Amino acid sequence: MSEKNASPAAGGPGRPTDEAKTEAILDAGRALMFAGRFANASMDQIADAAGVSKVTLYKRFGDKTGLTEAMIRGQAASMTAMIHAANRDAPTLRDQLRNFGVTLSAFLLSERFYHVDAMLTALRRDQPGATRRFFEAGPGTMRSELMAILGAAADREELAIDDIKLAAEDLLSLWRGFKEVELRFSARETLGSEELEAHVDHAIDVFFRAYRAQG
Amino acid sequence: MSEKNASPAAGGPGRPTDEAKTEAILDAGRALMFAGRFANASMDQIADAAGVSKVTLYKRFGDKTGLTEAMIRGQAASMTAMIHAANRDAPTLRDQLRNFGVTLSAFLLSERFYHVDAMLTALRRDQPGATRRFFEAGPGTMRSELMAILGAAADREELAIDDIKLAAEDLLSLWRGFKEVELRFSARETLGSEELEAHVDHAIDVFFRAYRAQG
DNA sequence: CAATTAGTGAACGTCAACGTTTAGTATTGT
DNA sequence: ACAATACTAAACGTTGACGTTCACTAATTG
Known part of the structure; x- marks a missing residue:
């Protein structure tokens, strides 16, 4: 009931999270932001631009407000x-x-x-x-x-x-x-x-x- | 093809446009704006707050951008x-x-x-x-x-x-x-x-x- | 009264985006 | 091998708002 939160501390079994993807998302967001298109961009477009699945995006940032804050x-x-x-x-x-x-x-x-x-x-x-x-x-x-x-x-x-x-x-x-x-x-x-x-x-x-x- | 535009110059037959309604819309818009809720407000809500039909709202201002500009x-x-x-x-x-x-x-x-x-x-x-x-x-x-x-x-x-x-x-x-x-x-x-x-x-x-x- | 325009309320079609789910693949530890 | 986790692609359900249409009522001129 509380297991799904935050980082799994790493080290355990399973595929490790790819931090590069987090960066890719932020990079894509920045690019859109500086083009003045972030506010209008859908999550699909952002995920697309980042070359990342939308699910990953949501896993990392929760929702669009979360991404904005980050x-x-x-x-x-x-x-x-x-x-x-x-x-x-x-x-x-x-x-x-x-x-x-x-x-x-x-x-x-x-x-x-x-x-x-x-x-x-x-x-x-x-x-x-x-x-x-x-x-x-x-x-x-x-x-x-x-x-x-x-x-x-x-x-x-x-x-x-x-x-x-x-x-x-x-x-x-x-x-x-x-x-x-x-x-x-x-x-x-x-x-x-x-x-x-x-x-x-x-x-x-x-x-x-x-x-x-x-x- | 050009008859429906602008004001019918008045004087003709038919019910005259009620300018008070235009003001009511702008008033309601201002109220929402100063409450910081205009951007989030739907056209239905604005029309409601103004005590005016949505159709009237669209007739006067075209669309939300038009209203914003006004x-x-x-x-x-x-x-x-x-x-x-x-x-x-x-x-x-x-x-x-x-x-x-x-x-x-x-x-x-x-x-x-x-x-x-x-x-x-x-x-x-x-x-x-x-x-x-x-x-x-x-x-x-x-x-x-x-x-x-x-x-x-x-x-x-x-x-x-x-x-x-x-x-x-x-x-x-x-x-x-x-x-x-x-x-x-x-x-x-x-x-x-x-x-x-x-x-x-x-x-x-x-x-x-x-x-x-x-x- | 007839013609004409303004206005209403409700329903409607459409669309775009959100956030989720599903089924399956990839990558790691034990 | 096996369990566990990350990730993907695609489809899905839902919501909310836009702008329009319809049938009807209200006000005004001639």
Whole structure:
């Protein structure tokens, strides 16, 4: 009555589960997601695209909501990694922020992000509150890492910041920017890399003017 | 072959169309939308909630996508009105911006907005590019109105602004803020009115420090 | 009254997707 | 060999919603 759950701990008799198939499913899901077709795709199509039987798909993920969650979870993990990678050392504070901002903005202003966001919206529609678990992995981590950078700068008295958290949120908002809105409405094309850098630099300019030491 | 289209120009014989029913449908749709249930609601349920036959519903809006579009269109119109109302005179620039920001942020940081956004996302999924038509009614108008305010302030040399458009986008981004992200992830409760005012004021503070005259 | 159009309620046909079952094959331990 | 488990392909039952049709009633013009 409880035997059918989770992994059979392996080692026992019987054919072992092929983990590669789990990956294949997630890969196929990601491909559909980034093509903006995941929400409309049937389980049959997903199984097909993954080269896997539908039964296997259901065995692994339970139902479509389960698969959706797993995919967002994977995306969240890769975002955390991305953010950590973005937060790398650089000669000056400005360079450090530039690194951070370019990586972040490149993601926020990409089609990729839009589709992840759309999936989150769909998930919330089916399971209100399910999205909360992904806050930490995404925006929460972003904010923490940026707070660390800004806190250090404040300690060095490079910046005059009262409330580090608020300041980090300000800079994040500027990086997200109005361009994200334009993209959401299909009111502009994706940014080229020069535009992106200009965008990030402008945000840093504004931020520095607002928070420079000795106001 | 072309007689069945549009309105029969009225005046002819026959029972006249009851415009109140059109409104009833839109009202019911709005109610469902703000309850976050529109996307899941069947046409039968909507017709039911509106106290109208399903046939009437189809006669007026064609299909569910048509109804969705009509509802967003209505929402866009009321947003335009709201923004105009928010842009009212006040003794000082700061007061004027506060009026604007509070009205805008109250909307952006409400459940209402989240659901409108979710509908836009759903619409874009079914008809890519359809959202573009709503950019002007929403964010576009916002930006224009704010640009007018900031432009005037720059002319009076109250602010030192190079690029009015960029500056307006900066302030809008700050008003939207990280709190919108937290709400999107259900990572915080809706703001109370004091919190809201504090949020708006903080954004204005940051903006003024970045764009004050005589830097 | 006759003609014409709007509206209703209920039933209908259709379809797409979900998730399950079945019968059989593949791969492993004992 | 044998038991146990993974996997597949195909078929199946079910549900839910879409959009339409039908027979009938309501309101309006001439």
